[in-house]
Amino acid sequence: xxxxxxxxxxxxxxxxxxxxxxxxxxxxxxxxxxxxxxxxxxxxxxxxxxxxxxxxxxxxxxxxxxxxxxxxxxxxxxxxxxxxxxxxxxxxxxxxxxxxxxxxxxxxxxxxxxxxxxxxxxxxxxxxxxxxxxxxxxxxxxxxxxxxxxxxxxxxxxxxxxxxxxxxxxxxxxxxxxxxxxxxxxxxxxxxxxxxxxxxxxxxxxxxxxxxxxxxxxxxxxxxxxxxxxxxxxxxxxxxxxxxxxxxxxxxxxxxxxxxxxxxxxxxxxxxxxxxxxxxxxxxxxxxxxxxxxxxxxxxxxxxxxxxxxxxxxxxxxxxxxxxxxxxxxxxxxxxxxxxxxxxxxxxxxxxxxxxxxxxxxxxxxxxxxxxxxxxxxxxxxxxxxxxxxxxxxxxxxxxxxxxxxxxxxxxxxxxxxxxxxxxxxxxxxxxxxxxxxxxxxxxxxxxxxxxxxxxxxxxxxxxxxxxxxxxxxxxxxxxxxxxxxxxxxxxxxxxxxxxxxxxxxxxx
Amino acid sequence: xxxxxxxxxxxxxxxxxxxxxxxxxxxxxxxxxxxxxxxxxxxxxxxxxxxxxxxxxxxxxxxxxxxxxxxxxxxxxxxxxxxxxxxxxxxxxxxxxxxxxxxxxxxxxxxxxxxxxxxxxxxxxxxxxxxxxxxxxxxxxxxxxxxxxxxxxxxxxxxxxxxxxxxxxxxxxxxxxxxxxxxxxxxxxxxxxxxxxxxxxxxxxxxxxxxxxxxxxxxxxxxxxxxxxxxxxxxxxxxxxxxxxxxxxxxxxxxxxxxxxxxxxxxxxxxxxxxxxxxxxxxxxxxxxxxxxxxxxxxxxxxxxxxxxxxxxxxxxxxxxxxxxxxxxxxxxxxxxxxxxxxxxxxxxxxxxxxxxxxxxxxxxxxxxxxxxxxxxxxxxxxxxxxxxxxxxxxxxxxxxxxxxxxxxxxxxxxxxxxxxxxxxxxxxxxxxxxxxxxxxxxxxxxxxxxxxxxxxxxxxxxxxxxxxxxxxxxxxx
Numbered sequence: 001x002x003x004x005x006x007x008x009x010x011x012x013x014x015x016x017x018x019x020x021x022x023x024x025x026x027x028x029x030x031x032x033x034x035x036x037x038x039x040x041x042x043x044x045x046x047x048x049x050x051x052x053x054x055x056x057x058x059x060x061x062x063x064x065x066x067x068x069x070x071x072x073x074x075x076x077x078x079x080x081x082x083x084x085x086x087x088x089x090x091x092x093x094x095x096x097x098x099x100x101x102x103x104x105x106x107x108x109x110x111x112x113x114x115x116x117x118x119x120x121x122x123x124x125x126x127x128x129x130x131x132x133x134x135x136x137x138x139x140x141x142x143x144x145x146x147x148x149x150x151x152x153x154x155x156x157x158x159x160x161x162x163x164x165x166x167x168x169x170x171x172x173x174x175x176x177x178x179x180x181x182x183x184x185x186x187x188x189x190x191x192x193x194x195x196x197x198x199x200x201x202x203x204x205x206x207x208x209x210x211x212x213x214x215x216x217x218x219x220x221x222x223x224x225x226x227x228x229x230x231x232x233x234x235x236x237x238x239x240x241x242x243x244x245x246x247x248x249x250x251x252x253x254x255x256x257x258x259x260x261x262x263x264x265x266x267x268x269x270x271x272x273x274x275x276x277x278x279x280x281x282x283x284x285x286x287x288x289x290x291x292x293x294x295x296x297x298x299x300x301x302x303x304x305x306x307x308x309x310x311x312x313x314x315x316x317x318x319x320x321x322x323x324x325x326x327x328x329x330x331x332x333x334x335x336x337x338x339x340x341x342x343x344x345x346x347x348x349x350x351x352x353x354x355x356x357x358x359x360x361x362x363x364x365x366x367x368x369x370x371x372x373x374x375x376x377x378x379x380x381x382x383x384x385x386x387x388x389x390x391x392x393x394x395x396x397x398x399x400x401x402x403x404x405x406x407x408x409x410x411x412x413x414x415x416x417x418x419x420x421x422x423x424x425x426x427x428x429x430x431x432x433x434x435x436x437x438x439x440x441x442x443x444x445x446x447x448x449x450x451x452x453x454x455x456x457x458x459x460x461x462x463x464x465x466x467x468x469x470x471x472x473x474x475x476x477x478x479x480x481x482x483x484x485x486x487x488x489x490x491x492x493x494x495x496x497x498x499x500x501x502x503x504x505x506x507x508x509x
Numbered sequence: 510x511x512x513x514x515x516x517x518x519x520x521x522x523x524x525x526x527x528x529x530x531x532x533x534x535x536x537x538x539x540x541x542x543x544x545x546x547x548x549x550x551x552x553x554x555x556x557x558x559x560x561x562x563x564x565x566x567x568x569x570x571x572x573x574x575x576x577x578x579x580x581x582x583x584x585x586x587x588x589x590x591x592x593x594x595x596x597x598x599x600x601x602x603x604x605x606x607x608x609x610x611x612x613x614x615x616x617x618x619x620x621x622x623x624x625x626x627x628x629x630x631x632x633x634x635x636x637x638x639x640x641x642x643x644x645x646x647x648x649x650x651x652x653x654x655x656x657x658x659x660x661x662x663x664x665x666x667x668x669x670x671x672x673x674x675x676x677x678x679x680x681x682x683x684x685x686x687x688x689x690x691x692x693x694x695x696x697x698x699x700x701x702x703x704x705x706x707x708x709x710x711x712x713x714x715x716x717x718x719x720x721x722x723x724x725x726x727x728x729x730x731x732x733x734x735x736x737x738x739x740x741x742x743x744x745x746x747x748x749x750x751x752x753x754x755x756x757x758x759x760x761x762x763x764x765x766x767x768x769x770x771x772x773x774x775x776x777x778x779x780x781x782x783x784x785x786x787x788x789x790x791x792x793x794x795x796x797x798x799x800x801x802x803x804x805x806x807x808x809x810x811x812x813x814x815x816x817x818x819x820x821x822x823x824x825x826x827x828x829x830x831x832x833x834x835x836x837x838x839x840x841x842x843x844x845x846x847x848x849x850x851x852x853x854x855x856x857x858x859x860x861x862x863x864x865x866x867x868x869x870x871x872x873x874x875x876x877x878x879x880x881x882x883x884x885x886x887x888x889x890x891x892x893x894x895x896x897x898x899x900x901x902x903x904x905x906x907x908x909x910x911x912x913x914x915x916x917x918x919x920x921x922x923x924x925x926x927x928x929x930x931x932x933x934x935x936x937x938x939x940x941x942x943x944x945x946x947x948x949x950x951x952x953x954x955x956x957x958x959x960x961x962x963x964x965x966x967x968x969x970x971x972x973x974x975x976x977x978x979x980x981x982x983x984x985x986x987x
Binding site (some may be wrong): 001008055082088090096162165 | 515520526694696701727731854915953960964969975980
């Protein structure tokens with residue numbers, strides 16, 4: 001027995017030390033074949049000693065953690081083990097394991113749940129941003145469209161795990177899509193068309209990838225062209241009967257990240273053209289690329305010499321890729337920019353390319369970047385400013401939390417700061433720091449409060465410049481905004497502009 | 510360098526074990542000392558001089574105290590303790606002090622004082638306490654002064670206990686620097702202990718940390734009361750499996766090199782009172798405070814008022830030792846208060862109730878205490894407790910309990926619960942009772958199973974450690 005225990009102890013020691021030394025030994029002896037990097041990124045390089053020792057140590061530690069021998073083998077094994085034992089993702093913040101062999105991009109869950117819906121202020125910001133882009137483009141004779149692409153959770157919630165539940169009845173997608181009611185904005189919501197065809201017999205999104213398949217992309221394209229053709233009647237979508245549908249085995253990105261792509265191969269739905277292809281690669285202008293995007297992906301140019309006239313600029317993310325083959329048949333020139341998910345309209349690109357159409361195609365999950373990376377206009381074109389307003393008594397407007405407006409403040413603080421939103425024909429609205437618009441009671445006494453969450457007729461004022469930096473505001477009832485010296489409140493009751501109807505606007509930086 | 514990092518597991522540790530394996534016995538202390546200083550310097554090179562200063566100064570204080578008598582020895586001890594406390598006070602508490610002074614100034618409208626932030630040297634709370642235990646015990650003549658600087662340096666810097674404890678007192682290891690056994694059996698026990706600690710940290714604690722972080726980092730209005738409870742349950746397990754895992758790794762590593770460290774945890778979550786909890790949780794710290802603070806203050810020998818004072822001082826210091834923040838002070842005082850409540854008679858009430866109720870009471874107090882420990886600040890802690898109490902307004906709840914309970918989390922929560930309540934230990938003991946443990950057949954099955962479990966666990970934990978570095982990028986070259 002003693003001998004057996006001794007053997008066990010030796011085995012334990014050998015196994016333990018063997019495991020500790022395995023990566024270093026394998027690095028030199030190459031006993032086990034190393035897996036290839038499945039992380040879709042470049043690993044850290046061995047640091048060079050050109051700074052302090054401390055920085056070198058830190059860099060070496062990071063390098064070793066990223067590169068130790070057999071790391072990818074260990075990770076693959078863990079991913080497979082976790083998946084087969086627990087049916088869970090080893091990167092839960094990136095991949096969500098659904099039911100029936102479906103995998104989802106985890107970050108889409110917030111949108112699906114409604115947990116990250118926009119505030120009223122953000123919706124307004126979005127609207128203003130789109131107006132800004134549309135108007136700026138229109139001035140240059142360009143039609144600007146924002147295309148909203150629904151994420152996979154939105155389209156196929158039936159395969160989601162039970163943990164992902166909707167916690168709200170307000171969703172980002174709907175909030176943005178509803179802005180289409182504003183006639184100055186062109187939003188193309190492709191979800192309706194996708195849902196219409198969801199049960200036609202073919203799936204539209206991939207099971208094991210976060211993207212749609214070629215058929216899903218086609219229906220997205222179809223909806224875009226249907227909408228664009230209202231403004232450009234010469235553009236009509238390629239009919240589906242001009243395309244053949246087939247199935248091909250592939251590996252989806254989500255399953256690959258969990259190293260279970262072989263166990264869950266993707267039956268990828270593919271389209272083949274039954275028509276002659278005229279679109280071809282064009283000459284690139286070579287715009288400056290962004291850090292995460294490689295040069296070939298940053299800018300794609302397609303040309304079509306088959307008598308086409310219109311030019312189109314697309315600001316894309318990955319969902320656009322499968323639609324390019326269709327778009328390239330419609331336009332004389334198609335320039336496609338991957339703006340690293342910021343979806344900005346770059347002024348220099350527009351000026352150089354002179355497109356007739358701009359398509360901002362964005363997956364709903366990253367749609368907030370539209371307002372996080374707003375389009376910067378020159379000063380005279382700005383439509384949104386932080387301001388304070390001084391009345392004839394020398395005091396500033398103040399928005400109290402109880403929705404009242406008093407004109408009794410000596411200094412400008414947050415309650416005295418309003419966002420001035422400018423509209424066409426010198427109309428404007430004032431958003432308080434509490435996120436309520438100044439509103440005049442058009443049906444009653446004309447008293448002005450700040451309780452409205454939307455800028456409708458009651459919240460819009462005509463800005464009249466009086467000279468010497470003075471302005472007056474005319475409310476929707478045709479009366480001027482006036483200071484009541486006694487109560488220090490505002491009313492939209494004056495028929496004429498006197499001292500109490502004159503105000504001064506200070507821009508707050 | 511963390512024990513659960515690839516560079517420690519695959520480079521540092523095998524090299525040190527190899528050197529110990531091939532090196533002559535007389536070189537072992539030197540190898541371990543250099544390895545320990547390298548270990549420290551790897552994580553905090555610029556702070557290594559402070560660490561070395563602590564070692565050398567305490568070595569000198571030890572000699573001075575030993576060579577002096579009576580008042581002089583006391584004076585040297587006072588200077589020694591003061592130097593250690595100043596070191597700890599300056600590096601650990603200076604920023605906190607300045608923040609509070611400036612908060613006071615700004616409340617009174619005065620101009621805040623400008624100051625440069627002091628970087629906290631890694632492990633300072635541990636190595637200063639190690640050193641203080643040494644000089645105090647030299648003064649008390651409980652240990653023979655260490656004349657060999659290398660041995661004392663090894664005691665203070667020994668890497669298994671350097672950055673996360675346990676606080677090994679010199680008295681417990683004094684003889685082991687020159688005489689210690691290094692056997693195959695002991696090494697195996699050490700390896701298995703290390704593996705269990707490593708698995709506790711990497712598999713359980715990290716998963717619980719992921720869960721707790723998600724919940725604690727969410728806006729309070731977005732979590733449901735059930736989610737708040739899950740968050741604190743996860744944190745309760747995280748802190749236990751993390752800390753006791755580190756202690757297990759330290760004890761195991763020490764054994765691999767022939768040292769025997771005292772235990773630091775003893776199933777704290779089965780404690781039936783707060784008093785008992787502190788006999789089972791971070792034992793090395795509570796005994797340190799008991800022997801070097803509570804008893805010198807008079808312990809419980811004086812009047813009730815003095816005992817209360819002493820207890821509150823000890824728990825104030827215990828809380829403050831854990832971190833320079835009001836949260837930790839409140840946490841310490843919270844525990845101290847319950848200890849007092851038990852002392853003034855609640856322990857008699859407790860002793861009459863059903864055991865699960867006693868455990869439930871203790872756990873509840875401990876878990877509420879962990880909210881203060883985990884929350885970013887006191888306001889956040891109070892908001893979180895409000896949410897746990899079900900009385901806070903529901904708000905815009907977005908994160909429900911069900912969302913966090915996937916199969917892996919359920920499995921780990923269940924495992925952590927069974928482990929924390931000593932179920933596995935009870936199971937092993939019960940099996941042992943049913944057999945003659947000296948029988949060959951029993952030993953064959955028992956040790957073979959232990960080997961298979963340890964080896965498999967180590968392999969799986971290595972996979973998890975590698976997995977923790979997995980950082981795939983969703984952006985594909987499309």
